Amino acid sequence: MLTIKNARITFNAGTVNERKALDKINLSFARGSFTTVIGSNGAGKSTLLNAISGAYALDSGHIFLDGEEITEKPEHFRARIIGRLFQDPLKGTAPNMTIEENLALAYGRGTRRGLSIGIRKADGVFFKEALSRLGLGLEDRLKSKVGLLSGGQRQALTLLMATIVPPKLLLLDEHTAALDPQTAAQVMRITGEFVRENNITTIMVTHNIDDALHTGDSTIVLSNGRLVLTLEGVERESMTVERLMKVYSAAANDSFGDSMLL
Numbered sequence: 476m477l478t479i480k481n482a483r484i485t486f487n488a489g490t491v492n493e494r495k496a497l498d499k500i501n502l503s504f505a506r507g508s509f510t511t512v513i514g515s516n517g518a519g520k521s522t523l524l525n526a527i528s529g530a531y532a533l534d535s536g537h538i539f540l541d542g543e544e545i546t547e548k549p550e551h552f553r554a555r556i557i558g559r560l561f562q563d564p565l566k567g568t569a570p571n572m573t574i575e576e577n578l579a580l581a582y583g584r585g586t587r588r589g590l591s592i593g594i595r596k597a598d599g600v601f602f603k604e605a606l607s608r609l610g611l612g613l614e615d616r617l618k619s620k621v622g623l624l625s626g627g628q629r630q631a632l633t634l635l636m637a638t639i640v641p642p643k644l645l646l647l648d649e650h651t652a653a654l655d656p657q658t659a660a661q662v663m664r665i666t667g668e669f670v671r672e673n674n675i676t677t678i679m680v681t682h683n684i685d686d687a688l689h690t691g692d693s694t695i696v697l698s699n700g701r702l703v704l705t706l707e708g709v710e711r712e713s714m715t716v717e718r719l720m721k722v723y724s725a726a727a728n729d730s731f732g733d734s735m736l737l
């Protein structure tokens with residue numbers, strides 16, 4: 476269970492560029508829940524994930540993960556229990572290392588077995604099986620350098636690395652936005668499968684409202700650093716993209732703008 480209490484982050488405080496990126500955010504995410512996050516550019520979505528992962532410190536407020544307060548814990552501490560994917564497929568993998576070596580690193584992070592002891596044969600078989608799940612033919616390319624992969628292949632590999640040892644929390648920040656529609660759909664499908672199979676608590680930021688409403692089990696809407704809407708259950712199931720835009724406008728006195736659309 477992840478709980479965020481009265482979280483605030485203000486950038487450039489006291490200047491003309493002052494920006495409340497998180498404005499008294501209170502949120503609770505049950506273990507195994509899958510929440511999607513939407514909101515216009517600058518709404519505070521990435522800041523929320525950065526605050527959870529420890530990349531940004533809160534100005535005030537608290538963050539608890541499974542009963543432990545992590546507000547003051549450094550980013551590298553949280554990285555051991557929180558998996559993260561960004562929009563940029565080049566982040567998250569080491570281009571000069573092979574697929575196998577990248578997976579071994581990710582696997583070692585969770586099992587405390589480093590790359591130094593080498594890749595055991597059993598691990599190789601395990602990696603091959605895991606890669607075949609992606610449906611991208613990467614299982615036959617264990618010795619290929621990751622830098623040679625396409626963006627979509629790399630993002631799928633990053634997803635596998637982030638979940639090969641299931642984290643307590645998975646943070647996805649527009650992780651399919653840079654991929655072509657077909658690959659994006661493929662990576663989204665794999666995301667749903669990995670998350671469900673391992674019961675990983677997941678928070679996914681997206682600009683694709685359709686994905687947001689049809690992936691996971693609840694959707695939250697941010698605007699100007701504030702939580703303006705939470706959708707779950709029947710209300711979410713019956714929500715259409717058009718209606719959501721109207722509800723959002725009423726709630727935030729704002730509009731999504733073109734950037735919210737596919």
Ligand SMILES: Nc1ncnc2c1ncn2[C@@H]1O[C@H](COP(=O)(O)OP(=O)(O)OP(=O)(O)O)[C@@H](O)[C@H]1O
Nearest residue numbers: 486487494496514515516517518519520521522523
């Ligand atoms: N490191 C930073 N320094 C200064 N301002 C920042 C920083 N990070 C974010 N901001 C500002 O905080 C606000 C929220 O930014 P954030 O990146 O969280 O938005 P977002 O909802 O992820 O938007 P997008 O959809 O464009 O990714 C913006 O006004 C942004 O300019």
Ligand SMILES: [Mg+2]
Nearest residue numbers: 520521522648
């Ligand atoms: Mg963002």
